[in-house]
Amino acid sequence: MLLEKIHSPADVKLLDSSQLPQLCEELRNFLLENVSQTGGHLASNLGVVELTVALHRVFDTQEDRLVFDVGHQCYVHKALTGRQELFSTLRQFGGLSGFPKPRESQHDAFIAGHASNSVSVALGMARSRTLQKKNYSVLALIGDGALTGGLAYEGLNNAGASGEPLIVLLNDNGMSINPNVGSMPTHLSHLRSKPAYYHFKKWYRSLFGKNHAQNPIYRFTHHLKTTLKNTIWPGSTLFEDMGFTYLGPIDGHDIDRLCNVLEWARELNCPVVVHINTTKGKGYSFAEENPGKFHGVSPFVIETGLPKKPSGSSFSTVFGQALTEYAGGDERICAITAAMADGTGLSQFANAYPNRFFDVGIAEGHGVSMAAGLASQGSIPVFAVYSTFLQRGYDQLIHDVSLEQLHVVLGVDRAGLVGSDGETHHGCFDPMFLSQIPGFTVLCPANFAELRRMLRTALFEITGPVALRYPRGGEGAYRQDSGPAPVVRLREGSDVTLLAYGMMVNHLLEAAELLEERGIHAEVLKLNQISPLSGEILSPYFGNTDTLLVVEDVFGAGCVGQRIAAILAEQGCCPKHLILKNLGKTYASEGSVPQLEAQFGLDAQGIVKSVLEERG
Numbered sequence: 001m002l003l004e005k006i007h008s009p010a011d012v013k014l015l016d017s018s019q020l021p022q023l024c025e026e027l028r029n030f031l032l033e034n035v036s037q038t039g040g041h042l043a044s045n046l047g048v049v050e051l052t053v054a055l056h057r058v059f060d061t062q063e064d065r066l067v068f069d070v071g072h073q074c075y076v077h078k079a080l081t082g083r084q085e086l087f088s089t090l091r092q093f094g095g096l097s098g099f100p101k102p103r104e105s106q107h108d109a110f111i112a113g114h115a116s117n118s119v120s121v122a123l124g125m126a127r128s129r130t131l132q133k134k135n136y137s138v139l140a141l142i143g144d145g146a147l148t149g150g151l152a153y154e155g156l157n158n159a160g161a162s163g164e165p166l167i168v169l170l171n172d173n174g175m176s177i178n179p180n181v182g183s184m185p186t187h188l189s190h191l192r193s194k195p196a197y198y199h200f201k202k203w204y205r206s207l208f209g210k211n212h213a214q215n216p217i218y219r220f221t222h223h224l225k226t227t228l229k230n231t232i233w234p235g236s237t238l239f240e241d242m243g244f245t246y247l248g249p250i251d252g253h254d255i256d257r258l259c260n261v262l263e264w265a266r267e268l269n270c271p272v273v274v275h276i277n278t279t280k281g282k283g284y285s286f287a288e289e290n291p292g293k294f295h296g297v298s299p300f301v302i303e304t305g306l307p308k309k310p311s312g313s314s315f316s317t318v319f320g321q322a323l324t325e326y327a328g329g330d331e332r333i334c335a336i337t338a339a340m341a342d343g344t345g346l347s348q349f350a351n352a353y354p355n356r357f358f359d360v361g362i363a364e365g366h367g368v369s370m371a372a373g374l375a376s377q378g379s380i381p382v383f384a385v386y387s388t389f390l391q392r393g394y395d396q397l398i399h400d401v402s403l404e405q406l407h408v409v410l411g412v413d414r415a416g417l418v419g420s421d422g423e424t425h426h427g428c429f430d431p432m433f434l435s436q437i438p439g440f441t442v443l444c445p446a447n448f449a450e451l452r453r454m455l456r457t458a459l460f461e462i463t464g465p466v467a468l469r470y471p472r473g474g475e476g477a478y479r480q481d482s483g484p485a486p487v488v489r490l491r492e493g494s495d496v497t498l499l500a501y502g503m504m505v506n507h508l509l510e511a512a513e514l515l516e517e518r519g520i521h522a523e524v525l526k527l528n529q530i531s532p533l534s535g536e537i538l539s540p541y542f543g544n545t546d547t548l549l550v551v552e553d554v555f556g557a558g559c560v561g562q563r564i565a566a567i568l569a570e571q572g573c574c575p576k577h578l579i580l581k582n583l584g585k586t587y588a589s590e591g592s593v594p595q596l597e598a599q600f601g602l603d604a605q606g607i608v609k610s611v612l613e614e615r616g
Contacts, residue, residue, distance in 0.1 A: 091420035093591030111426020116149030129579035148361025160243030248275025320345025344384035384411035387427025476506035493523030567593025
């Protein structure tokens with residue numbers, strides 16, 4: 001086994017080129033064996049095996065800076081940089097992250113979890129290198145899916161004009177999670193048909209050596225070559241127009257060719273785009289046939305590709321089913337996704353109403369603005385988006401939606417702690433920023449029945465902007481529909497008031513039972529909406545006890561508990577004792593949701609402990 005002897009990139013460099021295909025085969029088997037046990041991102045990593053091996057043959061990631069875009073394709077990189085033995089802990093509590101983390105390894109240049117920022121980050125690194133008169137390579141590895149995001153073009157535009165030596169590796173597999181949409185994939189598909197241009201350019205550069213720009217013959221023939229290129233291959237690539245030297249397309253599964261091109265890209269000492277064609281899911285038939293399904297997987301059986309534990313209904317699927325049902329009775333309803341049709345449960349809607357379904361790519365800001373445009377003309381747009389990615393549309397929520405109080409509906413999926421994807425993916429900011437935007441109504445269903453009712457309310461009863469926030473996965477023990485009131489008392493009590501919203505009410509009800517066993521009578525209040533809140537709404541529910549505990553799986557600054565305390569203080573009815581249980585100022589790591597809730601004391605046992613400590 002070659003892979004067992006690879007403890008660092010230096011070991012990869014020592015291999016004979018004839019051994020590299022075997023190493024790649026072993027890496028794919030390694031990925032399948034481990035990801036089938038832990039779950040994780042599979043298809044994207046299978047597609048970049050040869051590319052990652054080639055990168056570690058040519059570059060030294062201890063010195064050179066390799067910036068991943070999104071980062072879910074970093075597993076091979078981690079396996080080649082001394083972390084093979086940690087893969088049994090991949091995405092587990094206290095284990096190996098599924099994304100690059102500089103504090104995990106010096107080979108990880110920058111944290112990654114969201115799309116389209118790699119070129120901007122890499123350009124900053126390159127400029128710092130130049131200012132400090134250092135000599136190392138800077139690379140940005142970006143997928144074509146991330147090119148649907150506007151930030152990528154901001155980075156490319158500035159990087160191409162900068163003249164900074166920088167290598168942009170465009171991993172073109174025609175996918176983000178779902179198949180790519182928009183004009184850029186079409187443009188890249190056109191470029192794939194012109195590999196002869198790459199050979200011509202390489203021969204032309206080598207003819208005049210490294211100082212070709214100073215050669216008068218070069219300057220003359222450069223004009224001739226440009227004329228010839230425009231005649232034979234009319235129209236330059238977008239990247240060349242931005243100031244990059246364009247190399248490609250390259251077969252991303254041909255290691256020898258990849259190594260040659262990467263070496264040449266480094267020698268050019270200028271902004272370079274290397275266009276690499278790969279197959280997402282390469283080497284595993286189930287993933288090649290259905291790369292979207294195998295983008296992110298739970299533990300599965302390698303021989304069949306089937307999950308070991310079939311998943312049941314989730315908030316996402318129920319949301320998609322309900323939206324499809326309501327859209328059948330109202331043609332104004334449209335659905336928007338940012339390359340997450342499957343993840344947000346919108347696939348059923350897309351199949352039922354393709355003309356009213358819009359995939360905007362990895363472009364959340366654009367998705368919000370387009371929703372505002374739809375709403376301004378009488379449509380009812382519903383943008384289903386993960387909480388962590390909605391952050392990228394914050395300005396548009398204020399400027400394009402709130403100022404005109406447009407009827408845009410947000411399905412804020414993966415709200416709160418999401419588990420194994422870790423700190424870049426937890427949805428722990430939306431309660432704060434949505435509640436601060438004027439005119440937004442924010443509803444928080446605790447179960448499927450409430451999700452269906454609240455979605456109907458959002459579509460047909462609220463006229464301004466409205467968001468429904470709901471967690472990843474299925475519902476808990478509490479499955480009653482608590483009704484339309486903003487605040488609901490689920491349990492009477494005289495000693496302590498426990499308050500939460502969404503799925504956290506399950507922990508309150510369990511904690512109340514445990515406290516009752518200790519002779520402490522806990523009142524349980526449930527918020528059905530966290531915005532708007534006012535003294536008129538809240539004050540009738542407070543005053544029965546002298547202690548208020550608010551539990552939230554969000555950060556502390558600006559949380560709902562702080563807002564409620566301020567409102568009650570203004571009303572003169574703030575309880576004597578206030579306990580705010582949340583994440584504080586700490587980012588939650590990888591791990592299951594129950595593990596993370598226990599870590600932060602947000603589960604029933606943590607709530608009981610806090611009450612007992614407060615009461616002495």
